[in-house]
Amino acid sequence: MRLTQILIVLAISSMACKSGQQMTAVEPPPPPPVNRNVAERPEPEIIEPEEIPVVEESFDFERKEDEVSHDINRFFVILGSFSVKQNADRFKSRLENEGYSPVILLSETGYNRVSVDSYSREADARQRVLQIRRSSPEFHDAWLLIRR
Secondary structure (H helix, E strand, C coil): CHHHHHHHHHHHHHHHHCCCCCCCCCCCCCCCCCCCCCCCCCCCCCCCCCCCCEEEECEEECCHHHHHHHCCCCEEEEEEEECCHHHHHHHHHHHHHCCCCCEEEEECCCCEEEEEEEECCHHHHHHHHHHHHHHCHHHCCCEEEEEC
16 A cells, blocks of 8 residues: 555646646846946046044154254154164165154153154145155155144
């Protein structure tokens, strides 16, 4: 009896598959036509304002003559910051060879900040940071130090 039940089940299932409907693969729809007569317009470029990192801290000038010429200013453009004094000295020499007039600032946090310009107005200092970043990609991380 078992064998007959299995044969009946097989016969019924094979008849269900042969009901006249054939299974075919479904083709994906064709891509939309491309209109070659219409000029493509690029998306407008969104220009984000450049972020300029700002640190506010107290510091001393490494040399008295630098203090005399920059003491009236509160905003300093920083191109490098070093925990090792000799690294700051080497970087300062490199900047002098590139035409800058760098000064070393001894920060309250123990870093030797290498500044290339100082300003009494923040807007002027920010403008200089952006100008340096754009003209000298190696200084893309220039930032602003505000004297406390």
